[in-house]
Amino acid sequence: MSTVQVLVQRETYAGALSSLLAREGVYQVARVSVPDFERDGVIVADRQALDRYPSLLQHPERLVLIAPNDPNLLSLLWEYNVRSVVFESDPPSTAVLAILGADLGEPRPFGRMAAIGSRAVSPNAAQISPKRAM
Numbered sequence: 001m002s003t004v005q006v007l008v009q010r011e012t013y014a015g016a017l018s019s020l021l022a023r024e025g026v027y028q029v030a031r032v033s034v035p036d037f038e039r040d041g042v043i044v045a046d047r048q049a050l051d052r053y054p055s056l057l058q059h060p061e062r063l064v065l066i067a068p069n070d071p072n073l074l075s076l077l078w079e080y081n082v083r084s085v086v087f088e089s090d091p092p093s094t095a096v097l098a099i100l101g102a103d104l105g106e107p108r109p110f111g112r113m114a115a116i117g118s119r120a121v122s123p124n125a126a127q128i129s130p131k132r133a134m
Contacts, residue, residue, distance in 0.1 A: 002103050003028045003041030007049035008066055016092040017044065021099065042102045044095065046088075047073070057082065061105060064098045 004027045008014040014031060021027045028041075035043050035053055043056065046066045050056055056063055060081040067073055069087050077085060084098045 001026060001028050003030060003039050004099060004103075005030050005032050005035060005039065005041065005043045007032055007035060007043065007045040007053075009046055009048050013066070013092060017095055020092055020096045024096070024100075027099075027103075042099050044099060062102065064095060064102050066095060 004021055006014050006018060006029060008017065018029045018031060021029045030039075035045070035049075035056060037055070037059060041062070042064055043059065043062050044064045044066065045053070045056055047068060050065060050067075056065075057077075057080040060083065063082055064084040064086065065077065065082060066086050066088055067077070069089070074085065084102045086095045086098050
């Protein structure tokens with residue numbers, strides 16, 4: 001199960017986001033006040049958390065930032081390779097999509113792949129026989 005750390009000050013937004021993620025059934029949601037970089041998973045933070053913990057920018061592949069539509073901030077985020085930004089005016093469901101995308105981009109341990117013949121496949125992949133593929 002993937003972990004999502006939520007560092008969002010707006011209680012209503014953080015609560016709605018946590019509820020939506022819990023419904024997905026694949027995330028362990030941790031509402032935290034300090035990011036834990038030792039934990040795997042996505043970190044969702046708002047502008048205030050970024051101001052308090054600028055080290056979040058050292059983990060752009062894990063960061064989903066809830067931010068104002070500020071061109072200067074967006075330019076800075078781009079320079080730090082942060083690609084998952086959701087505007088403060090967007091609903092929590094949009095943030096969930098960004099979290100799903102960031103989670104898909106996370107490197108996975110090789111234990112989730114199984115070697116069959118000379119190729120690696122996911123254990124969840126559909127098995128198609130050569131006769132049916134035609």
